[in-house]
Amino acid sequence: MPYKVWQSPVNYFSNYTLGTQYICAEKLMFHALVIALAQLVQPEVFFFLILGCLIGFTFGIMPGLGGVQGLIIALPFTFGMNSLPAMFLYAGIIGAVPFGGSIPAILMRIPGTAVNICTTFDGYPMTQSGKAPQALGISAMSSMFGGLLSILVLIALLPVVRAVVLAFSPPEFFMLVIWGLCACVIASKGNMVKGLISACIGLIFSFVGLSNVSGVTRYSFGTMLLWQGIPIVPFVVGIFGIGQIIKLSLQGSTQIGEKLVINSRIRDVLEGGKELFKNKVCFVRSALIGTLIGIIPGVGGVTANFVSYLIAMQISKRPQKFGHGAVEGLIASEAANNAKDGGALLTTLSFGIPGSVEMAILLGALTLHGLSPGPLLIRDNLDVVWALIIGLIFSTIFASSVGLVLASRMAAITRIDIKIVIPIVAVLCFVGVIIATDDVLTVFLCLFFGIFSYFMEKFGFSLVTLVMGFVLGGLLETSFHASLQMSFGSYAVFFNRPISLALFCISMLTLSLPFLVPLVKRLVRRQVVK
Amino acid sequence: MIKCYKRGGFLFSVLILAFFISIGLMSLGYDSKTRSVPLLVVMGGIILSLFDLVGEIFPRFTLRVEQNLVSTEGIKSVSGTKNDTEVKKDNRSTLIFIILWLVIYFFLILLVGFHIGTVISLFIFFKFFSKYGWLKTIILTIGTWLFLYVCFDVLLKFSFFQGILFGAVVVI
Numbered sequence: 165m166p167y168k169v170w171q172s173p174v175n176y177f178s179n180y181t182l183g184t185q186y187i188c189a190e191k192l193m194f195h196a197l198v199i200a201l202a203q204l205v206q207p208e209v210f211f212f213l214i215l216g217c218l219i220g221f222t223f224g225i226m227p228g229l230g231g232v233q234g235l236i237i238a239l240p241f242t243f244g245m246n247s248l249p250a251m252f253l254y255a256g257i258i259g260a261v262p263f264g265g266s267i268p269a270i271l272m273r274i275p276g277t278a279v280n281i282c283t284t285f286d287g288y289p290m291t292q293s294g295k296a297p298q299a300l301g302i303s304a305m306s307s308m309f310g311g312l313l314s315i316l317v318l319i320a321l322l323p324v325v326r327a328v329v330l331a332f333s334p335p336e337f338f339m340l341v342i343w344g345l346c347a348c349v350i351a352s353k354g355n356m357v358k359g360l361i362s363a364c365i366g367l368i369f370s371f372v373g374l375s376n377v378s379g380v381t382r383y384s385f386g387t388m389l390l391w392q393g394i395p396i397v398p399f400v401v402g403i404f405g406i407g408q409i410i411k412l413s414l415q416g417s418t419q420i421g422e423k424l425v426i427n428s429r430i431r432d433v434l435e436g437g438k439e440l441f442k443n444k445v446c447f448v449r450s451a452l453i454g455t456l457i458g459i460i461p462g463v464g465g466v467t468a469n470f471v472s473y474l475i476a477m478q479i480s481k482r483p484q485k486f487g488h489g490a491v492e493g494l495i496a497s498e499a500a501n502n503a504k505d506g507g508a509l510l511t512t513l514s515f516g517i518p519g520s521v522e523m524a525i526l527l528g529a530l531t532l533h534g535l536s537p538g539p540l541l542i543r544d545n546l547d548v549v550w551a552l553i554i555g556l557i558f559s560t561i562f563a564s565s566v567g568l569v570l571a572s573r574m575a576a577i578t579r580i581d582i583k584i585v586i587p588i589v590a591v592l593c594f595v596g597v598i599i600a601t602d603d604v605l606t607v608f609l610c611l612f613f614g615i616f617s618y619f620m621e622k623f624g625f626s627l628v629t630l631v632m633g634f635v636l637g638g639l640l641e642t643s644f645h646a647s648l649q650m651s652f653g654s655y656a657v658f659f660n661r662p663i664s665l666a667l668f669c670i671s672m673l674t675l676s677l678p679f680l681v682p683l684v685k686r687l688v689r690r691q692v693v694k
Numbered sequence: 695m696i697k698c699y700k701r702g703g704f705l706f707s708v709l710i711l712a713f714f715i716s717i718g719l720m721s722l723g724y725d726s727k728t729r730s731v732p733l734l735v736v737m738g739g740i741i742l743s744l745f746d747l748v749g750e751i752f753p754r755f756t757l758r759v760e761q762n763l764v765s766t767e768g769i770k771s772v773s774g775t776k777n778d779t780e781v782k783k784d785n786r787s788t789l790i791f792i793i794l795w796l797v798i799y800f801f802l803i804l805l806v807g808f809h810i811g812t813v814i815s816l817f818i819f820f821k822f823f824s825k826y827g828w829l830k831t832i833i834l835t836i837g838t839w840l841f842l843y844v845c846f847d848v849l850l851k852f853s854f855f856q857g858i859l860f861g862a863v864v865v866i
Contacts, residue, residue: 244850357745361710364739368717371732378728383720388865406796413792413823414785583824587816588838590796595842598808604855605864607800615793623706641731 196546216256224264230277255555260563279465286493301436310499311560314506334646339667344461366633406614454500458507472500807857
C-alpha cells in the first residue's frame with residue numbers, strides 16, 4: 165500500500181467544470197443516496213454499522229477515552245474494507261459516543277467524554293434524588309433528536325454548500341483556512357499566544373516533505389521517512405492516542421467507576437423522554453447552537469456543550485434550579501453535544517476543513533481509503549457522503565434506544581482496570597499506524613508526536629489548533645500560491661473578491677473577540693450603573 | 695523578579711523558539727517559492743514565541759492575552775466539587791516508565807518484529823506497571839496477541855513487519 169498523505173482539495177482546482185455540476189446535481193444526490201442505502205441492506209455492512217455503534221458507545225462510556233480514540237482504534241480494522249462499509253463503521257462510532265458518555269455522567273458524575281461535562285451538573289443530582297431513569301430518558305431523547313435535527317440541517321444545507329464550494333476559488337479557500345485557524349485559536353481556552361504558536365507548529369509540520377507547489381523536498385533531513393511528508397494518521401494517532409495513553413497512565417486510579425445498581429423501569433424512562441416535548445424551545449435552541457458551533461472549523465463539542473448550557477441557564481425562568489437537577493440543563497447539554505456532529509460533518513465533507521477533532525481523524529480515515537475530503541468528495545463520491553449521513557442517523561437512534569436499555573449494565577465498563585486498557589490501546593494505535601502507512605518507521609513519528617503532545621498540553625499549548633494547523637497547512641500553501649498565480653503576483657486578489665474579503669473581515673473580528681467581549685461587557689455594566 | 699517563572703514552561707518555550715529559528719534557517723536554503731509560506735509562518739512563530747517567553751518570565755503579562763470566550767464563571771457555581779477524573783499531579787517515575795515502555799516497544803518491533811515485540815512489551819507492561827500475578831499477566835498477554843493475530847494476520851491477511859533480526863529491511 166502506498167503512503168496516504170493528506171492532499172488538499174486545491175490540487176484539483178484545475179479540474180473544475182462548474183457548469184455541468186449544477187445541471188444534474190439533484191439527480192446525482194438521489195442516485196448516491198440510493199447507492200448508500202443499498203449498501204446498508206447488506207448484512208455485512210449492517211454488521212459494521214452496529215459494531216461501530218458498540219465501539220462508540222463503549223468508548224463513550226469509558227472515562228478518558230472518547231470518539232477520537234474509538235476512531236483511532238477502528239482505523240486498522242478497516243484495512244482492506246471497501247470505503248462505504250468503512251464509512252458506516254466510522255459514522256457508527258461518531259454518532260454513539262455522546263450518549264455513551266452521558267451514562268457515567270448521569271449515573272456516577274464522571275463525564276465519559278469531554279462533551280458530557282455539563283451533563284454531570286444536572287444529570288447526577290437527578291440520580292441522587294432517585295430520578296436516574298428519567299435523566300437517562302431525557303438524555304437519550306435529547307441526544308437522538310438533537311443528532312437528527314443537526315443531520316436534517318446538514319441534508320438541507322448540503323446542496324447549497326455544494327454549490328458554494330464549487331464557486332470557491334483559491335483566494336476564498338485561503339481566507340477560509342485563515343478563519344478556521346483563528347476560530348480554533350479563539351475556541352481553545354487559555355493563552356491566545358500559545359494557541360497561535362500551536363497553529364504555527366502544526367503548519368510547519370504540514371510543510372515537511374515534497375512541496376505541492378515547487379516539487380522540492382523540505383525539512384526531511386535527507387530521510388525517506390519524511391520525503392513524502394508526515395502522514396496524517398501517525399500524526400493524529402500520536403497526538404490523541406499516544407498522548408492520551410501517557411495522560412491515562414499518570415491518572416493514578418485503577419478503577420474509575422463504582423459498582424452501581426439501578427432499577428430502571430421503562431415507564432420512568434419514557435416519562436423522562438416526555439420532558440423533551442415539554443421543553444421544545446430549549447431543545448431546538450440547544451440543537452441549533454450545537455449544529456452552528458459544529459460548523460465552525462475546529463471548535464468542537466466541548467464549546468457547544470458549554471455555550472448551550474450557559475444560554476439555557478441565562479434564558480431559563482428558573483436558573484436557580486441549574487446544578488440541582490434542572491431538566492432544561494440536561495436537555496441543553498445533551499442536545500448540543502450530539503447536534504455538533506451534523507454541523508462538523510458539513511464543513512469536513514464540503515470544504516475538507518475539520519469541524520472537530522473527530523472529523524480530523526475522519527479526514528485521515530478518508531485518505532486511508534483513497535478519498536479526498538473537500539470539493540472533490542461531494543462532486544465524485546456523494547455515496548460516501550450519504551453513507552456517513554445515514555450511518556450517523558442510524559447510530560444516533562441505535563445508541564439512544566439500545567443504550568437506554570443497557571445503560572446500567574454498560575456503566576460497568578467504567579470498572580475495567582485502566583492498566584489493562586492502556587497497553588491494549590497503545591498496541592492498537594501502533595497497529596493502526598503500521599497498517600495506514602505500511603511503514604514500520606512511521607511508528608517513530610507517532611511516538612514522537614505523542615510525547616511532544618503530552619508536553620505541549622502540559623505547558624498550556626492547544627492540541628486542537630496544532631492538528632488544525634497540520635490538516636490545513638497544505639490547503640493554505642497551495643491556495644496561497646494558486647491565488648497569486650491567478651492575480652499574476654498581486655496580493656490584492658485576497659481583498660478585492662467579496663467572499664474572500666468577507667472571510668478576512670470575519671477572521672479579524674474573530675481574533676479580536678477576546679478583547680472586544682470584555683470591552684462590550686464593561687460598557688454594558690457602565691450603562692447599567694448609570 | 696526572574697524567579698517567578700516556572701522552569702518547565704520556560705524551557706519548553708525556549709525549545710519552541712529554537713524550533714522556529716532552526717526551521718527558519720533551514721528555509722533560507724530553499725528557493726523563493728518553496729520557502730515563502732513556511733518563512734511567513736516561521737516569522738509569525740518567532741514573534742509569538744518571544745511573546746510567550748516574556749509571558750513565562752512575567753506571568754502578569756500573559757494575563758492580557760488569557761482568553762476564555764466561553765466563560766465558565768456561571769457554571770462553576772453549579773458544577774460543585776472537583777471532577778473525579780481530573781488527572782492527578784504528575785508522577786515523574788510513571789511518566790518515565792510509560793515513555794520508556796513505548797520507546798522500547800518501538801525498538802522491539804524494529805528488531806524482532808511486530809508479533810514477538812508485542813508479546814514482550816505487553817508482558818513487561820502487565821508484569822511491571824500493572825503489577826499483576828504471573829497467570830493474569832500471561833493470560834492477558836497471550837489473549838491480546840491472539841486477538842491481534844486472528845484479526846489482522848488471519849482475517850485481514852495483513853503481514854506485519856518481521857524484524858531486522860529476521861531479515862526484514864528498513865529504509866531510513
